[in-house]
Amino acid sequence: MTAPDLAAAASAIDVAHDLVQTAIAHLAATGTVDEDQVLAYDVAHAASAVATGRAMLDYGQKGEVEAGLTCAFIGDAIAELGGKVFGREAVWGIEPGALDATREFVAAARDPEFLASLAGQAGPRHLDQDFEMVQDTFRRFAEDKIKPVAEHIHRHNDDIPEDIISGLAEMGGFAMSVPEEYGGFATGTESDYMGMVVATEELSRGSLGAGGSLITRPEILTRALEAGGTEDQKQEWLPKLASAEVMAAVAVTEPDYGSDVAGIKVTATPTDGGWLVNGVKTWCTFGARADALMLLARTDPDRSSAHRGLSLFVVPKPRGDAHGFEFTQEAGADGGAPGGGKMEGRPIDTIGYRGMHSYEIAFDSWFVAAENQVGGEDGLGRGFYYQMAGFENGRLQTAARAVGVMQAAYEEALQYARDRVVFGEPIADYQLTQVKLTRMAATIQAARQFSYAVAKLMAKGEGAMEASMVKAYVCRAAEWVTREAMQIHGGFGYAEEYPVSRYFVDARVLSIFEGADETLALKVIARRLASGAKA
Known part of the structure; x- marks a missing residue:
């Protein structure tokens, strides 16, 4: 087995990027997004996958496991792109064989022996110390307060317990987006966006409905009031949102x-x-x-x-x-x-x-x-x-929620695979299971790293397009990851006895709210890409 390397990954993703840019230019020159919806939709998702892969390259330089996961993700992303364009080159405005230069890399990056060698290694996140503290704080809260009741809430369609709301309020979870002058913690810097992404992932890992989505409620109203509220309205509502006096x-x-x-x-x-x-x-x-x-x-x-x-x-x-x-x-x-x-x-x-x-x-x-x-x-x-x-930050937050759900599903699948013995061996020892786990881990880490990159762009007043892309790509990926986690559980994955079934049905909503997938791809991503090509 010849292991893929980062230089080859970078070259391959550049080829994929050039192909997508050619397709965008072709769409802009020969038709419209409204007339060529299938092409526009596929191009929007292809562009989002390529952007995710490019964001992963920096991560890949930080260690051997990181490089392996980066190559695994980019190999899958290019193979998926190949499936979209095969036999439809004329529709995309590209030449047959436009991806041929990536063949050797993709073959190495998707080699089962290589992928199996990475099984069980999800890779570190490489957060700064401050954000590691945020992650640890919200993870402990999710473990102690949310996860123990998450299944009961789901099975019985119950309300979120008030002690979760009051607990998050005491931690300042509802104050993260409220400016300091109104009783919150927001400073108008990168830390506002990164902190929210990290906290949202950890709460969603505990429960999407009872954790991850809870802290988005005050943020939406907060940002709307910041954009247009009078000073009296800000003084009236923002401190109450920060303290959870008003939900x-x-x-x-x-x-x-x-x-x-x-x-x-x-x-x-x-x-x-x-x-x-x-x-x-x-x-x-x-x-x-x-x-x-x-x-x-x-x-x-x-x-x-x-x-x-x-x-x-x-x-x-x-x-x-x-x-x-x-x-x-x-x-x-x-x-x-x-x-x-x-x-x-x-x-x-x-x-x-x-x-x-x-x-x-x-x-x-x-x-x-x-x-x-x-x-x-x-x-x-x-x-x-x-x-x-x-809703400015809603799409990025939804991506972070998707990462949290995927992470929870992956952890359950990994543990089950190690515990479940079939034909005399733990299923974690079978190559097929190992490859599944690696592809899941690579997808989750790529989604996470792209989310971090978008958070940093948004802190600069940029990244609106990238926020749409990360939402589109990551939320669809969450459906696949949670489905694979369910499949690894076999029959028990379909039973309500294990939480993995909850992760699967929760993941399904992610491509629907905060901008339905089709609308986001056609009306936002494809339209902006085509407009940029015409400019």
């Missing part, structure tokens, strides 16, 4: 409008002292437990105004029952309500991602005080842009 949920999606936010129908009409909200929101995660909703509503009745007709509101609400709630406002409540306004929440049952619960929430003349319309007069019609700022 927030997001009410943007509607039954007929998910990614197409411009068409939303929920309205907010002026009334004495504020606004009356009418309409239905859906997929409002954590909507019952939340003390306030970040709600996007149409304030300009002229629907042709699209994005420009939307405004953002902070909507206070009572805490409701997880199995459904209904509230009626009393006259004078919530800053001068005329009385009679109603809010009704219906839970949406899901196959995974349990604990936070998602709701369809109907509003019937629900009063919101004028001071809770984000940005005041200057914020009217700018709600779309404020909510986009709120």
Whole structure:
């Protein structure tokens, strides 16, 4: 066996990068993303895989195991790209044999003997000392508080226990994105992004629904308020979000409008002292437990105004029952309500991602005080842009959540493989299992290292495109990794007796929320790549 080396890996990924750039230019010159959706989708994912591989190269220089995992990942990424283009070279605008220069490297990087030799070696993360402390702190919390109850929450569709919320609050988990001047820990530096990525992964390793997604709620509203809130609104809400005195949920999606936010129908009409909200929101995660909703509503009745007709509101609400709630406002409540306004929440049952619960929430003349319309007069019609700022970090965080779920599944699979004896040997000693474990570990580490790289870019005010790419690639990878972990468990993987089945159904949601995979690939990644090629 000739082991692959990093120089060959770098050359191979450069060839793959050039191929993808040629395809992007071809797409931009001969068609449009909307007309050539299959090509655009494949190119978007190919570009994301290549970007992940290139981000892995620095990691590969830090040790022998790191180099091996880097080569293993890049070999798989190029082989996957080859599958996309084989027989479709003309559609991609490339020459047959465009990947021939990578053949020798890919053969070595995918050699079963080489891959099996790396089995069980996931590689260090190479975090700075400060972030190692963050990792250790949140891992211990996840081990002590989240993992012991994660299965019960999932099996019984229960609520997140209040001691998890209060425990995270005491650790400052909800204050990570809130600026220091408002009672948080955010300093506006790289550490804000890296700390959030590291903490999110560890909490998601404990549970996606009961841990990893919990600290994203305050961040979304925090960033929206930072982008457009008045100083009074920041002083009112940010300290409460940092301390978890107020837990927030997001009410943007509607039954007929998910990614197409411009068409939303929920309205907010002026009334004495504020606004009356009418309409239905859906997929409002954590909507019952939340003390306030970040709600996007149409304030300009002229629907042709699209994005420009939307405004953002902070909507206070009572805490409701997880199995459904209904509230009626009393006259004078919530800053001068005329009385009679109603809010009704219906839970949406899901196959995974349990604990936070998602709701369809109907509003019937629900009063919101004028001071809770984000940005005041200057914020009217700018709600779309404020909510986009709120979701700015969401895609990167979702990638970190995916890494945490993958890591948990990998650890379970590795331990099971070592313990399970079949035909007189632990299945961890079989070559096929060893190759599976190595490919899983390489994928997880590449996803993690790309997430770190994107976090550093976003700290500089860059990386929006890369955040979309990491989300697209990593969330699809999580489905494969958790499926392989399940398969290694055999029949027990399909049983609810082992947590690996939870990781599998939890991973499925990752390519759906925070930008559905198809919309993200077509409307964001492919469109921006094509626009850049035309420029």
